[in-house]
Amino acid sequence: MNSPIVTRFAPSPTGYLHIGGARTALFNWLYARGRGGKFLLRIEDTDRERYTPQATEAILRGLQWLGLDWDGEVVSQFDRRDRHAEIAHDMLQRGTAYKCFSTQDEIAAFRAEAEARGSYAVFQSPWRDADPATHPDLPYVIRMRAPRTGETVIEDQVQGTVRFRNDQLDDMICLRSDATPTYMLAVVVDDHDMGVTHVIRGDDHLNNAARQTMVYDAMGWTVPVWAHIPLIHGPDGKKLSKRHGALGVEEYQAMGYPAAGMRNYLTRLGWGHLDAEIFTSAEAMQMFDLPGIGRAPARLDFKKLENTCGHHMAMGDDAALLQELAAFLHVTSRPALTETQTALLLNAMPFVKTSAKTLPQLVEKARFALESRPIGRDAAADAALDPVSRGILKTLTLHLQHASWLKSALEPILNAAAAAAGIGFGKLAQSLRAALAGRTASPSVYDMMLVLGRDETLARLADAAD
RNA sequence: GGCCCGUUCGUCUAUCGGUUAGGACACCAGGUUUUCAACCUGGGAAGAGGGGUUCAACUCCCCUACGGGCUGCCA
Numbered sequence: 003m004n005s006p007i008v009t010r011f012a013p014s015p016t017g018y019l020h021i022g023g024a025r026t027a028l029f030n031w032l033y034a035r036g037r038g039g040k041f042l043l044r045i046e047d048t049d050r051e052r053y054t055p056q057a058t059e060a061i062l063r064g065l066q067w068l069g070l071d072w073d074g075e076v077v078s079q080f081d082r083r084d085r086h087a088e089i090a091h092d093m094l095q096r097g098t099a100y101k102c103f104s105t106q107d108e109i110a111a112f113r114a115e116a117e118a119r120g121s122y123a124v125f126q127s128p129w130r131d132a133d134p135a136t137h138p139d140l141p142y143v144i145r146m147r148a149p150r151t152g153e154t155v156i157e158d159q160v161q162g163t164v165r166f167r168n169d170q171l172d173d174m175i176c177l178r179s180d181a182t183p184t185y186m187l188a189v190v191v192d193d194h195d196m197g198v199t200h201v202i203r204g205d206d207h208l209n210n211a212a213r214q215t216m217v218y219d220a221m222g223w224t225v226p227v228w229a230h231i232p233l234i235h236g237p238d239g240k241k242l243s244k245r246h247g248a249l250g251v252e253e254y255q256a257m258g259y260p261a262a263g264m265r266n267y268l269t270r271l272g273w274g275h276l277d278a279e280i281f282t283s284a285e286a287m288q289m290f291d292l293p294g295i296g297r298a299p300a301r302l303d304f305k306k307l308e309n310t311c312g313h314h315m316a317m318g319d320d321a322a323l324l325q326e327l328a329a330f331l332h333v334t335s336r337p338a339l340t341e342t343q344t345a346l347l348l349n350a351m352p353f354v355k356t357s358a359k360t361l362p363q364l365v366e367k368a369r370f371a372l373e374s375r376p377i378g379r380d381a382a383a384d385a386a387l388d389p390v391s392r393g394i395l396k397t398l399t400l401h402l403q404h405a406s407w408l409k410s411a412l413e414p415i416l417n418a419a420a421a422a423a424g425i426g427f428g429k430l431a432q433s434l435r436a437a438l439a440g441r442t443a444s445p446s447v448y449d450m451m452l453v454l455g456r457d458e459t460l461a462r463l464a465d466a467a468d
Numbered sequence: 469g470g471c472c473c474g475u476u477c478g479u480c481u482a483u484c485g486g487u488u489a490g491g492a493c494a495c496c497a498g499g500u501u502u503u504c505a506a507c508c509u510g511g512g513a514a515g516a517g518g519g520g521u522u523c524a525a526c527u528c529c530c531c532u533a534c535g536g537g538c539u540g541c542c543a
Contacts, residue, residue, distance in 0.1 A: 306479075
């Protein structure tokens with residue numbers, strides 16, 4: 003039982019890395035990385051009609067963004083088709099598979115008839131026990147000779163023991179009539195050849211696991227440990243679909259969620275360990291285990307995602323955050339920060355990162371530091387002391403009266419500013435308001451002083467007042 | 469239709485027969501604050517329904533309801 007653990011993520015390239023797929027990949031990654039095992043990546047591209055190289059690229063990009071690094075080369079299932087065919091013929095040789103000459107029309111007719119009778123039966127090929135001498139010279143598929151009695155038992159780490167009656171399972175097709183392998187055969191062959199010890203995948207595959215077990219048995223291979231995890235649902239509890247928006251992880255990246263927060267949230271979605279809520283990936287690796295995965299589908303909650311991301315933003319390394327921001331600006335085709343801005347932001351980072359939950363919020367909160375003139379001036383509006391200015395003035399006055407520590411910090415500055423600008427205190431309050439006006443993310447004067455320094459803060463206030 | 473899986477606060481979850489059923493997000497109230505945010509304090513909020521088993525059930529079993537998956541020469 004000390005053999006190294008090997009997990010894999012095996013998406014089909016259908017356009018992008020689905021958020022549910024990302025979580026599946028994350029669980030596999032966490033499990034392998036937390037136990038010194040390997041995490042492999044295989045693209046299930048046997049359906050050539052739907053395959054596009056761009057889709058594969060999108061999946062790799064998504065995994066890279068999330069920081070889910072895989073071991074070795076990316077395996078293309080399509081490239082291994084000869085090996086799959088070889089196994090199909092091997093099974094034929096062993097008698098665990100047979101040639102079936104039934105056409106798709108015949109099978110469709112069989113199903114239509116069963117449906118007409120109001121029942122449903124698994125298709126039973128008349129060729130299963132036919133004498134090879136009677137085989138016609140026609141296209142055929144290779145079907146597995148599945149046991150028709152007894153039951154196939156799946157020991158699932160998440161779902162527990164699941165039993166399937168063998169008479170409910172049909173003789174699945176392993177090799178199509180055009181000699182290409184089916185997914186059912188390919189997964190088993192690939193997982194075996196790649197040395198996969200733990201198959202962690204969506205529970206839409208739970209039923210498939212039974213038939214796949216038969217292939218393992220037919221070949222005398224060791225059946226991997228199964229873990230079928232529930233799918234993620236939309237906020238309304240329904241299956242995730244286009245109307246929920248944000249299906250691909252790249253859309254989450256574009257919304258500015260930091261990868262670390264994304265990983266944390268996705269880990270907690272459908273998995274729990276005591277009261278653990280906010281943790282690093284390293285900590286998650288220590289805690290993560292298969293039986294801890296929930297059995298019911300979990301709903302996506304953007305509010306919690308954002309909150310989780312906020313925690314990671316606040317505890318993130320300043321320089322690393324800056325790098326992630328740069329990547330974010332790049333993928334969203336926004337202008338990159340200049341060198342000067344980068345330096346300014348790095349300086350302001352400790353103060354702004356604690357109140358930002360996403361990357362764009364980080365920029366917004368830091369505007370006071372990045373822009374020399376935080377506002378566009380409106381002389382006409384500044385001329386009159388409006389209710390807001392009066393409010394600020396009143397508040398400032400109150401502080402100066404009641405908060406000695408604040409008074410000692412602010413009073414000299416305000417007085418100096420007023421003197422320097424050649425204006426009175428009221429006018430200064432007005433300029434302060436102007437400097438901060440229209441901002442939903444304006445900094446406090448304290449932030450400005452801490453980041454910009456007294457002189458610069460002073461200069462800007464005066465500048466805004468002139 | 470058949471087979472399979474699931475069901476604890478609005479949401480994500482803890483509990484692995486004995487708890488005032490815990491935490492987090494969200495929400496509400498209060499505090500702090502130049503605004504928003506952040507932050508602090510407090511509050512309301514849950515075992516789908518019905519049968520068993522047991523001294524004791526959210527935890528085990530059965531039924532029902534609801535939700536989901538599979539039932540392809542798709543993956």
